Amino acid sequence: MTQGLPYAEVIGDPIAHSKSPLIHNFWLEKLQIEAEYRKAHVTPEGLAAYFLQRRADPDWLGCNVTIPHKIAVMDYTDDPGGVRTRIGAMNTIASETGGPLIGTNTDAGGFLQALIHRKWRGDHALIIGAGGAARAILFALTTFGIANITVMARDPAKAQALLDHAGTPGNVIGMTDPLPSVDLLVNGTSLGMVGQPDLAIDLSPLPTSALVYDIVYAPLETSLLVAAKARGLATVDGLEMLIGQAALAFDIFFDADAPREHDEELRALLTA
Structure with missing residues (x-):
């Protein structure tokens, strides 16, 4: 200093x-x-x-x-x-x-850069979380033209409030509910970060073309990304x-x- x-x-x-x-x-x-x-x-x-x-x-x-x-x-x-x-x-x-x-x-613009770089296109996205990062990600996805968005969160009311604030119809599911077949899955929580519990979810409902994006960067190789790669899915790590x-x-x-x-x-x- x-x-x-x-x-x-x-x-x-x-x-x-x-x-x-x-x-x-x-x-x-x-x-x-x-x-x-x-x-x-x-x-x-x-x-x-x-x-x-x-x-x-x-x-x-x-x-x-x-x-x-x-x-x-x-x-x-x-x-x-x-x-x-x-x-x-x-x-x-x-x-x-x-x-x-x-x-x-700047989270919204930073988030989108990875999708633009990959020329990603899809119709249905799932965001895990309903906090500050998830708000920016939801805004980014709606400006990117993704109209079909599901929010997975511990608190369904908070997730619904997130969608309502954005003016996006969307769907809400709980953390133990099975995943829908989405084109993009984004972890917008701190789950999987050093000192936090892992994000343990079953990725089998995702199509082989799905992209899994984890905003956690410590560790860089989170349990979510390990599971996604094991299924042969494309991934984006938190450093991007x-x-x-x-x-x-x-x-x-x-x-x-x-x-x-x-x-x-x-x-x-x-x-x-």
């Missing part, structure tokens, strides 16, 4: 696992930008004090937001882009010196969304395009 150097950071609870500092500092070094990217452990109880303290720091450029704060941070930010209404969760907050905190969401959303946030914080030509080197660093 360098005193007097502009910096952004990622906040969450837990936060030790976060790879965001590795990504942003890798890009800062490649572009020779004099700035830093850090991580800060912020509990739900400490969120208000965190923003109060950071807003008084002229070197603070803003923060990325991870579990469990993506919905709660909306209480502390301005929303010129209508993210509250369109998505209902924020993962990137920019600080303007002497001005308001501006909240946005992480790097994609980080690139959008990098431009917001540091006013520069992330040097994506170094993605192969970055992935090697992240998986070392």
Whole structure:
């Protein structure tokens, strides 16, 4: 940590696992930008004090937001882009010196990059989870033209509220219900992450053409992806969304395009 150097950071609870500092500092070094990217452990109880303290720091450029704060941070930010209404969760907050905190969401764009890169097309998607990440994923899929969406969640009411907020008819199923035959399955929860229970579901109802996308990146090879590969299904790991959303946030914080030509080197660093 360098005193007097502009910096952004990622906040969450837990936060030790976060790879965001590795990504942003890798890009800062490649572009020779004099700035830093850090991580800060912020509990739900400490969120208000965190923003109060950071807003008084002229070197603070803003923060990325991870579990469990993506919905709660909306209480502390301005929303010129209508993210509250369109998505209902924020993962990137920019600080303007002497001005308001501006909240946005780069998860949706980061999520879609992997599908666009693969030229994926399908009609029916299933999202597991109903939290902040799932909100961004649902928004991304609806903007991508996927009208048939099922949400699998522990709390059916929360899942239905997710669909209602997005204005998407969709279907709701419980965590122990059998999967429908979908073209895309997305884990939008922390299940499978280090320190969390595995996501144990039967993938046999999925067609052989299905794509399984897990946003968890620690570990990179989750039990869900192992099971999908065992069935011969195509997969997307959590690093793709992480790097994609980080690139959008990098431009917001540091006013520069992330040097994506170094993605192969970055992935090697992240998986070392």
